[in-house]
Amino acid sequence: MRAVTLEDLQLALVASEKFRSLEDCFVFAHMYLDYLSRYQITRISSPAHTNYIFYQYGEGYGSRMTRPLNTDLFIEDDDEFEMAYRWFESFLQDAERFEQGVVEMPQHQAFLSKKVVNQVVYTLQQSVGCVADSLTNANRARKRVGQTFEALMRMVIQQVGVDCQSRTIRLPIPGNPGYYMPYELDLVFSRKALITSEINYISASEIVGSVKTTSKDRIDKIFLDKYLLSELLGRDIPVVALFLHDVQRANKQGSPLGIASTFKKNHFLGYTVALKALDGVYYVDPLPNMLDNELLRAQIRDFQFFLTNDLWTLAK
Template sequence: MTVDMPIARLLADFENLKKSRRTAPVEILQTIGKFSAGSLKLLREHSTVRPFAWTGRGARRYSIFILDEPGARISRAVNTDQFIFDPDEFISGWSELLEAVASSRSQGRLIYLDAVRVNALCYSAVMSWAAAVDLFKPSNGLAGTYFEILTGALIGNLSGRDVGSEVKLPVPGGYEKIKVDLTFEANNGRPCLVVPTKISTRERISQAYVHARILETARPGDYRTIICVVNETNTVNDAKIKEIDGQYPGRGLKETLVPGTIALYQKYIAQLEGMYYLDPPASYLAGNCPGMPLVRPYGHLLTEDLPYLLE
């Protein structure tokens, strides 16, 4: 069997996920588990895991996948201590997550599963597909869309609210639709939760703030905005980086952070209620960046913070 066949099946399944993502959040979560397990199996059968140099702050470990052929491309790096490499272990963990979601619908947040475990499962789900795309079908947007689908299904299940993707606002001569990734509209007078999702922010953070400003100005008090992000890491080339286990001298991973820019947006453009990361920058978590919104791991959004954001 060639690699083209299993990735073709995954791409077809991904298109079906996109088509049904607004209609059946329970079934979508089940499908996501199978889909991510399929991505992990593809990686295990056709690639090798190698360590990748971390050049940023703090003690972190990252790994990449490389195709089992000469001169093959490598995937983006995954956090070794958060990523679940074994497909069977992931399937078992995802079953725990599904049971926790089923038991939590009336609670508005995940119970019976701790935030660290939730974070690892969601991180592995997103990054397994992202790494598979890197190796077998390089394309922009596929990983980001998958993260959006996962986040929409989780918050939709826990909140009991319908999952949307736009807000309709009046403008001279009619109405304009604002695409905001995810919306969770309440039917009881409570604010609508708006959730942009990004693989990383960098130059993309401004869009979330501009949309939040428009919503705050148009309908004060009717919206709350958070942003969900995977990471802020990127590969760098630097001759000073030493090889790890004989692999990739001169190449490594670091974080590109813009806390000052975010603090400016938070003060002068709009107020985000929080930033939630699957692989959070340590300096953001430590609160070393004055003026930024609350920064928390993604798992804490689902196990602790969501009820307050829905009020």
């Protein structure tokens, strides 16, 4: 069997039939990690943030560099990743049966204490992102990465037995009978309602999820979702945000390998006060200040906490 090349991974990334199951995502990530090891792709550490690295592809791919990868979460060894992923599979199966009680099961506690849920999800998604970074069409790559993250979040939620789908609803325009505004929602999930993409309303037992790889240039829209949905439907609509991370590569102190935050803290706090607070904000890779800052810590948690606790509290 011949070794997988970066071109093979690029073709797999853009293929529409890929990423239809968690196993598809695992196979892709496993192939990417094998590619990194087999071809000894250049690995570069960020000088100011040593837990972040970049991979740089060869001249045949324009010497392009990947997005920054947090080595506290990105599992570089393919054997270690396979072991972590197989645990993740069993964890999801038990979560479907025992819901929040899964955290008390002895076989899961060691993995949960190391935040392995975040590590697996991060590695699955960032493998996609790194291959996308090798493509020449940046817009196409960005779109594919976003689509894959949304699909990944949907499949993880479905895997624990919670109905979850994307949906376009019809919002009534007050004072204008018969007029409706179509409104696209990344995810709608519930444990009670039968979720289908054909339904064009939100029932009382459903939660809206906004899924983005980063909050950069998107945080405004998410707060607007919460405000508009609640105002136009005349009742509080639970809205949560699921993010991958909020970091990007930046030129700092003369180095192109710096790391910069894309999180707009003051915007986030301002929208929380001026509009309506979101019902939960979760990051696979939260920034340290999100967990250290008292105001942010009250509203932002990591994705593992969502999957083991808040998902079950919200989707009653």
